[in-house]
Amino acid sequence: MLILTCPNCGIAADETELSAGGEAHLTRFGAGSSDADFEGYLFMRKNTRGVHFERWRHSYGCGKWFHAARCTTTLEVFGTYPAQTTEPPAELIEKIKQKRPEFEGFSK
Amino acid sequence: MSDAVSVVNGASFDGAVEVKDAGLVGMVTLRGDLGSESLAKAVKSAVGLALPDARGVKAGTKGGVAWMSPDELLLFCDYEKADALVAKLDKALAGEHFLAVNVSDARASFTLTGAGVREVIAKGSPADLSPEAFRQGEIRRSRLGQVAVAFWLSAPETMELVCFRSVGEFVYDWLCVAAEKDTLPEYFNAG
Helix, strand or coil: CCEEECCCCCCEEEHHHCEEEEECCCCCCCCCCCHHHHHHHHHCCCCCCCEEEEEEECCCCCCCEEEEEEECCCCCEEEEEECCCCCCCHHHHHHHHHHCCCCCCCCC | CCCCCCCCCCCEEECCCEEEECCCCEEEEEEECCCCHHHHHHHHHHHCCCCCCCCEEEEECCEEEEEEECCEEEEEECHHHHHHHHHHHHHHCCCCCEEEEECHHHEEEEEEECCCHHHHHHCCCCCCCCCCCCCCCEEEEEEECCEEEEEEEEECCEEEEEEEHHHHHHHHHHHHHHCCCCCCCCCCCCC
16 A cells, blocks of 8 residues: 655545546646647656656545655655655655665656 | 525434434635735634644634645534625635635534544544544544545544535445444554
């Protein structure tokens, strides 16, 4: 069972109380962008094996969105952070690098 | 206008704990900047209580106030006074970015009384209901079975629970089954 601590209300909520929102920190391409960019924004996802940044919503709780960093193979949760950011916080990246030396850092 | 009745019309069930329809309760959702002074003042004058901390719930003589999310409060009052409460908030907060709505008829509330109330809720909710983790004065928004509910302890052995009225009958039936006699594991009270 995946347990994520919601940074908005502080509750350690389990998976059944949350809704998954897919990959985090996408760059949005809308009207006026190239077809390739738009296709990438709509359909292309990383499908990482290892460290992954995701959006989650505490749907049965406070109803707010937040971000989580976890490992897709071991389900280890590295941390959660607020939704109002376009990239993961530096200290979280640092923490992940200490645990996973092979992790090269966040890239879009 | 027709007479308002609560969702299971005052029904109650006596099992391992008592499950009771709490009747009509006035509830007002207030969304806005919880850090703003004028909002705190408006709440104070409306229900006579200071803003609760995160996940806090307070009850007083004029009503109650519960923290629902970083920008949302739920105010409690007498059923008949909910509209007046909204009007009061609208007046006090005019010009600010906020929303106050009377949601009394969109909610159902139940009161559970007995030593096993934590265990009855724990049968259907992923929330940590152990006495160390869940204390009086804290409101927990979670789920019961598949539906969203919020609950808090108003006394050490009294659990108040609110849910959407559309699922009120389901929640009442669910609670009655969960509160059948001799079905509690007595996990929290053991040792």
